Amino acid sequence: MSLDTRPPRQTPVRHVATPRERDEQRGLPTRSLLLALVLACITLMVVDRTSGEDSPVEPVRRVVGEVLGPAEAGVNAVLGPVLGLPEMLRTNDALREEIAAQDDEIAELRREAHQNPYDVARAEDLRALCAMATNTGYLLAPARFSGYSSAQSFSSTISIDAGADAGIRPDMTVVNGDGLVGRVLEVTSHTSTVLLIVDADSTVGGKLGESLESGFVDGRGGLADGDPLDLRLVDNTVLPEQGQQVVTWGSEGTGPYVAGIPIGEVSKVYEDIRAGTYRAVLEPYVDFTSLGDLAVVVPTGEDTRVIEPEACS
Template sequence: MALDTRPPSNKAPVRRTGASREPERDAGRPARSLVVALVLASAALMVVDKAGGDSSPVDPVRRVVGEVVGPVQAGVSAVVRPVVDLPGAVRTNASLRGDVKQLEAENADLRNQLAKAGYDDQRLAELEGLRAVAGDLGYALLPARVIAIGPAQSFSSTVTLDAGSDAGLHPDMTVVAAEGLVGRITSVTAHTATVLLIVDDTSSVGGRIGENMELGFVRGHGSLGTDDRLEMELADRNVVPKVGQQIVTWGSEGGSPYVAGVPIGTVGKVYESLRETSYRAVITPGVDFTALDLVGVVVPSGTRGRVIEADGSLR
């Protein structure tokens, strides 16, 4: 045998990379024959399934696959659905928040209307009462609202009205409410008027009592919201007042400061003074002086402004 005596070559042996990399590259791929077989099998199953009509031989397999795969699909769908629906949910929540704000605003408006409805009804009832009083008395009335009560430190019972000299008001005008006599104006500004209430301890009003219209004087006790605020002393000491009798004003000359025929109140209690051999009647006023709102000032007919005429019409 002949020996190779040539010196070794420094050249590295040539590697055939193509042949060595193909198995690595195709390691994760199925063989072509397997792919062809799967395609042919799928086609065969489709043909068999279609040929079978309603009773396809593939139905049992389909049912088994559905029973196995169905729960898995449902579980995956339950997990994935919230993520998929998230953008729509965000949009929906934003819309709902807007609807909630709108509904809250509408509810607040309805509550305000409902709360105000009672006040509006009361104001309308008071206005209708003043119209009735104007018709009964035969005097024109200028409606005004009570906007303030006199301070306690003033030691007087007064209220302030939202009308003054600009509306034609002046001192010694009679002020009434739908229920009866309120008091008289003592001072005015351009836009306000101060009214001395008949319950003030400096107030004295001439009154008539009962069907016989006996004369007397109704005096105040200077307090609001308490009992026994008005008392009446009769001119005839032999006359015995009776509980429930009504007292009205007898009126002043020229209707100032008080016009005639305005209800003051009713007799609530009767006391006998043994020393003076006379009777004293405690009067329950018709007006609630702690809840005054709309009142009417007796004014001459034809006074400018919004006035309730003697016939009850409002102009």
């Protein structure tokens, strides 16, 4: 039997590195060095804050700024557009939304501008009718012009959108904010036909100026400004004066013409030297080519919708 004379194997003891040795192996400063650096930084910060412009750190700060400033500017120039891209995209989206909102606003303003002349004209018509109701004291049933008569009718008539259901009856006086328009000829449930005072078959009793000389106003059959009215005074020796106003003579009740409604004013006066008489031409206050909001004079106590003067203010 052989004997093993070799010495027993010994297991090497493994060395465990301390934290300081591990930091040295990694190339890191020791903890004491870090603590010293932190204390030094705090000290410099306190000194810099309390010294103001005389800070001992100021020369170092200046040198660092001169060295790193250009590099920082270059980096910002390169990375600035990239870093600002998300904000730019958000800004563009907001800009597009703002442009869309402004386009909508512009479209609305255009619609208002197109509608505005019509609305302004209607408002003026209604204000004038309110003034007419206030000044005359008559009850006025509102109506709207809806059309002229056909050329084949050979008469100057119009249609309005108020009829028997609104308390309208034949021989009622029709006005607008400027003065006398005509009288009601025919009525249906919802419409009426109005004979204009410019019709060749129309004759209206009138009073001239402050003298209140009585006369008759005859139509010539035309709607335009060149087709005025003729005034025949009962006393044809009275000399009318240019600019004198003529108002309706009027009759009892509401028709065919109530009293005190303006018709027009004297624009020309003609003298018949041989007969020693005068004839006047009237320019009507109403523009018969641009009728809009009208009203019909209705008697008091009528159960109908009327323009209330107190509601016009």
